[in-house]
Amino acid sequence: MTVAIALLTQDLRLHDNPVLHAACAAADEVVPLFVLDPDVDAAGFAAPNRAAFLADCLTDLDASLRPLGGRLVLRRGPAASVTARLAAELDAVSVHVAAGVSGFAHRRERALRAGLGDRLHVHDGSLTALVPGAVTPAGKDHYAVFTPYFRAWSQAPHRTVLRAPKAVRTPGGLASEPVPTAAPESPGLPPGGERAGRRRWRSYPLERYAELHDDLAADGTSRLSPYLHFGCLSANELAAAATRRGGDGAEAFVRQLVWRDFHHQVLAARPLSARHDYRDRGDRWLPEDEEECTAWRQGRTGFPLVDAGMRQLAREGWMHNRARLVAASFLTKTLYRDWRIGARHFLRLLVDGDLANNQLNWQWVAGTGTDTRPNRVLNPLAQADRLDPDGAYVRRWVPELAHVAGRKVHRPWLLDERPAGYPEPIVDPAALSARLRRARDLD
Structure with missing residues (x-):
């Protein structure tokens, strides 16, 4: 045998x-x-x-x-x-x-x-839907911009989806360690494993993905990222299944899978970008201020959308992607702190903490990565008005503001009565990009 x-x-x-x-x-x-x-x-x-x-x-x-x-x-x-x-x-x-x-x-x-x-x-x-390096631009070893990569990805041949084996005969008598027990840091983790991932995939309303995936309050993303990270689900199989189904929701979902592949092909070509700037902007990040960084980690910055995202992360070991981007922009562009501070904290808590996606998304937001607009600031107030217009997401995760109605919840410093227990903003809401502009000489 x-x-x-x-x-x-x-x-x-x-x-x-x-x-x-x-x-x-x-x-x-x-x-x-x-x-x-x-x-x-x-x-x-x-x-x-x-x-x-x-x-x-x-x-x-x-x-x-x-x-x-x-x-x-x-x-x-x-x-x-x-x-x-x-x-x-x-x-x-x-x-x-x-x-x-x-x-x-x-x-x-x-x-x-x-x-x-x-x-x-x-x-x-x-691990990916398309092998890193399967498509490359002329004269280069990887794509540094998403849109041309997406076009090339869409036109490339993809691997045939493989069926599960009908038999896996394992020799008897092999010693094996027990599955280790582990206590999570976040109490709201989802169950792991292929069967749980496939149940979630089968029950997800893919046709509504385009409509829901940016809506913070609706919690309408697929939440499949932990299962993709651990390989409980195949990105190749999901992309093929979504493409067969078609429609706006499927197209938007596949686009997010392509973002995942994009970051993997960048890291494969530039492994040092896990720790070093992919594109050096000459940043001299402000020293790690313990008070400000602790407020950010604990969700006590005084900016409700940022705080809601950080508290969701602590509770669930997961955060809505749009909240991740806003929280990351606040740390790197508003507080002007090194993206590696935030990347470390996210990797400590995220159950889907993937090196390629985490580090390169942080760099995209910080302006040291593949974003073609490196000085872009995701204003937490404007983002809140767009992504959480009724304030439901904030009220779900910031109980100090649960009684505040409507959009006022995003600007509690304008209320006649300060919400008990909720902090004042740690930076001036009228000067959210001031530190970045000074540091990068943008004025």
Whole structure:
């Protein structure tokens, strides 16, 4: 009996999984392997919210494999050495893993190659709808602007969606670690796992996505991002399904999937952009002021839309995308603090905390990334009027303002009576871009 190993990373699913599909085709028996790697903890990726969601994902995947004749094998230690030892123990004919885009993924792949040689097979297309680098502009290695990337993405051939395997036969007698328990930092996390993700996808009213996804109060986004981050759902499968359905909602949804692919292809080409400015604007960020940054983290800036978003993040480990952009603009453009301060805080709490999307969205807002308008300021008051016109989102997350009616909730400093317990604005509402303009000499 031949044996292959499917080393799973951010592809914790049965459906449309090139790694699992290839391993099943390569051998009589397959070991679906997940390694609890201490280097992941050291790199800061295993924050409590994501660790709790991951535990759900692993439990769910094991339960899905059991009826197929398989099970998930968990081992602990450095991924490359653990996998090489198991391959030697089983005399595995091949080891299969998904290609990643981060510096961490590249280092892991090099270590796996050193230990496994030609037995290692790295598969593209597990983590994104289109492989990073599949489309490039003439003479360059990646697209730096979204719109031309979107056009190229739309015209490119995409990988065929793979069916879930009918059988996954795993050798008996293999030792396995228990699924680790983890307490989330945020009490309102969703359940993890492929089955939960597919239920959410099947029940989501895709035809209304274009209408609802910017409406903060409606909470009408798909909330599929955690399932995409952990690979419980395939971006390729979702893009194909939405394209088949068609309509304005499906088109708007696919566009957001393309944004995700766009950021992955940028990070794949420029791994250092996870820590360094993609485009240096000569910024000399103000020092990290403890009082202001703490107010921002706690949702006590005195600007209700910013505070509502930050409190939603603390409660749910997730934040509406538009609120993310507004909160990020407030930190980087209004307070003029380094985008890395905000990116670290988001990665600590976001259950969908994806390195490519988090870091490059922060850079887009800060003006150091791919935005063609680097001095753009998302005014929290104008954004509140557009995205939360009746104030329902703010009242949901800022109880001190729950009694304030209508749009007045966005400007509590204009009320005759100051809301009890709610702070004054930490910067002048009439000078929201003053620090940025001085620093970048825009006046």
